[in-house]
Amino acid sequence: MARTLRFGIVDGMIYLALSLWAAVTLYPFINVAAVAMSDFSVYLKNPLIIIPRKIRFDAYRFVFMHPLIRSSYKNTIIVTILGTSLRLVLTATFAYPLSRRGLRGKPVIMVYLIVTMMFNGGLIPNFYLVRSLGMYNTLLALIVPASVTAFSVILMKNFFESIPESLIDAAKIDGASELFILVRVVLPLSTAIIATLSLFFAVGLWNSFFSAVVYIRDRSLWTLQLVLREIVIESAAVLDDELTSADNIQTQNMKYAVIIVAIVPILCLYPFLQRYFVKGIMIGAVKG
DSSP: OHHHHHHHHHHHHHHHHHHHHHHHHHHHHHHHHEEEEESSHHHHOTTTOOOOOOOOHHHHHHHOOOHHHHHHHHHHHHHHHHHHHHHHHHHHHHHHHHHHOOTTTTTHHHHHHHHHHHHHOHHHHHHHHHHHOOOTTHHHHHTTTTSSOOOHHHHHHHHHTOHHHHHHHHHHTTOHHHHHIIIIGGGOOOOOHHHHHHHHHHHHHHHHHHHHHHHHGGGGGOOOOHHHHHHHHTTTTTSSSHHHTTTTTHHHHHHHHHHHHHHHHHHHHHHHHHHHHHHHHHHHHOOO
C-alpha cells in the first residue's frame, strides 16, 4: 500500500512538472496570438496578456493585403513544396541502392556519405557555385542546394533495410525492375519514414532565412521568414509606414500577426504526421 502511494505521488509530481513545462512552452505563442488580436492600448497596459481584449483583426487584414507579405508567402509555399518533393525523390533514389545487399563499392560510398556530415565546402565556395550555375537571385538557390543530406539518406536507408527481403525477391522473380520495386513495393511500405522526413524537410525549408539572405536580392523573391526577420529587426521599416499609419495599425500588433501567420501552417501540418513520427525515427535510427 505504501509503495503504491509512493509511486502515485511520484507520478503526480511528474505530471505536475510536465504540465508546468507545457504551460511555459505554450505561453509565448498564446501571448503573441493575444497581442495580435487585441487593441494596442491593451498591450501598453499589459504586454504579457494571454486573453485577447478589445479584439481587432486589422493587423491580420494588413498582413494578408500587403503585397510584399503576400508575395513572400507565395514564394515560401513554392520553395517548401518543391524543395520537399525534390528532397524526398533524391533521398529515396539514393537510399534504396544502399539498402540492397551486394551493392559494389557500398562501404566506400558510405564512408564518402558520412564524411559529408563532418566537412563541407563552406559558405563562399557554395556561393560561387550557386552563382556559376545561374541560380543566384532565383528561387532555385533555395531549393537545389542541400537537396540530399547524409542524415536523411542514412535514416531512409536503414528503414528500407527493415523491409523483408522476401518481398523484394518475390518481385524480382515476377520480373519487376529495381525502379518498379522501389515505387510499387518499397515506398508504399515506407509511409512512416516518408512522413517523418517530409516533416523535417518542410519545417527546415519553411523556417529557412539564411539562404534567402545570401542568395536573394530581389524583394519580389523574398521568403516569408526573411520578411519576418526584417520586420522584427528593423521595426517594420521594410514595409510601407504610411500604409501602416493610415490604417492605424501599430508596429507591435503587425509583428505579432506576421509571426502567427508564419508558424500556423507548420503547426497545422504536424498533427497529421505525428503518428508516423516516432515509428520512422526509431526504425531509421536503430537499425543498421
